[in-house]
Amino acid sequence: MHVTIPIASGKESTVIPITIFHGTQDGPTLGITAGVHGYEYPPIMAAQQLIEQINVDQLTGTIIIVQIANVPSFLQRSPFVNPIDGKNLNRVFPGDALGTMTEQIAEIITTQVIARSDFFLDIHGGDASEDLMPYAAYYDNAEQVSSSQQGKLMAIALGFDHVIRFNTNGKEYMEEDQPSLYCSAEAFKRNIPSVDIECGKLGKATPSLTHKIEQGVLNLLHHLQMLPDKLLSDSNQKTIHIDQRMFISSIHQGIFYPAKSAGAYVVEGMKLGYITDFFGQVLDTIYVDKPGIILLIIGTPPVNKGETLAVIGEIE
Numbered sequence: 001m002h003v004t005i006p007i008a009s010g011k012e013s014t015v016i017p018i019t020i021f022h023g024t025q026d027g028p029t030l031g032i033t034a035g036v037h038g039y040e041y042p043p044i045m046a047a048q049q050l051i052e053q054i055n056v057d058q059l060t061g062t063i064i065i066v067q068i069a070n071v072p073s074f075l076q077r078s079p080f081v082n083p084i085d086g087k088n089l090n091r092v093f094p095g096d097a098l099g100t101m102t103e104q105i106a107e108i109i110t111t112q113v114i115a116r117s118d119f120f121l122d123i124h125g126g127d128a129s130e131d132l133m134p135y136a137a138y139y140d141n142a143e144q145v146s147s148s149q150q151g152k153l154m155a156i157a158l159g160f161d162h163v164i165r166f167n168t169n170g171k172e173y174m175e176e177d178q179p180s181l182y183c184s185a186e187a188f189k190r191n192i193p194s195v196d197i198e199c200g201k202l203g204k205a206t207p208s209l210t211h212k213i214e215q216g217v218l219n220l221l222h223h224l225q226m227l228p229d230k231l232l233s234d235s236n237q238k239t240i241h242i243d244q245r246m247f248i249s250s251i252h253q254g255i256f257y258p259a260k261s262a263g264a265y266v267v268e269g270m271k272l273g274y275i276t277d278f279f280g281q282v283l284d285t286i287y288v289d290k291p292g293i294i295l296l297i298i299g300t301p302p303v304n305k306g307e308t309l310a311v312i313g314e315i316e
């Protein structure tokens with residue numbers, strides 16, 4: 001069943017396209033969001049493929065897929081933010097029914113999708129400027145042992161080589177009186193096992209990465225026993241776990257010349273890249289100070305002061 005939810009904000013309007021699959025047998029509800037960032041295409045294209053792939057006759061439970069959470073960002077080819085109000089949808093959860101358009105979108109997703117979910121998956125990729133290595137991630141908190149553990153198993157089941165633990169202990173957004181900010185954090189705060197996929201880079205709709213996401217979601221459905229057991233064995237799968245992430249940010253505005261790509265293993269002292277001013281004068285050379293794997297690195301020339309240049313995962 002396809003549903004289009006209209007949203008109006010002043011003179012502007014948009015829609016949220018949502019697909020609901022009701023299985024022939026009762027079971028849990030899996031909520032999925034794609035296109036929270038409308039310039040991240042593999043998640044959006046994978047959600048389109050899932051319309052064809054999911055057979056409700058074989059399905060136990062319900063799947064709610066937000067096809068494109070941020071349609072204005074998608075149609076106007078706007079990285080990170082909704083161009084209508086300039087807000088990043090993944091920083092305004094749980095949203096506000098009386099707020100700006102982006103806040104209204106978040107509120108609809110919170111009340112209509114997240115609040116109905118027993119399990120939750122938010123799918124992202126590298127935005128226009130982001131060179132990114134594919135991975136799955138799960139939310140973890142010492143006070144939510146069961147939802148953390150279930151999330152970890154879901155993340156592994158997605159079938160990506162790398163699984164990242166989002167350590168939410170002590171994070172302000174986990175406090176009851178603080179906004180959750182992130183889409184999947186809103187789900188996790190409700191004690192729903194919550195995972196993210198990050199797959200795709202530099203705003204490209206790469207078919208192989210789209211397929212990887214689609215397969216990941218099908219794997220997850222098998223894991224949750226919402227689809228019948230698959231015959232394929234994945235016992236050979238060796239997941240690499242990443243417990244800590246290091247964020248390297250720029251102290252300059254200018255032009256970035258990366259020396260490495262996402263997925264590269266690095267050790268202390270290796271050059272990540274350098275930044276010049278607008279006349280080619282080198283302002284800074286950035287070196288790695290701990291070993292790990294590059295999860296994300298800026299892959300296009302512009303750089304701003306305070307921006308994240310790279311994220312490095314520490315291998316356990």
Ligand SMILES: [Zn+2]
Nearest residue numbers: 037040124125
């Ligand atoms: Zn994103």
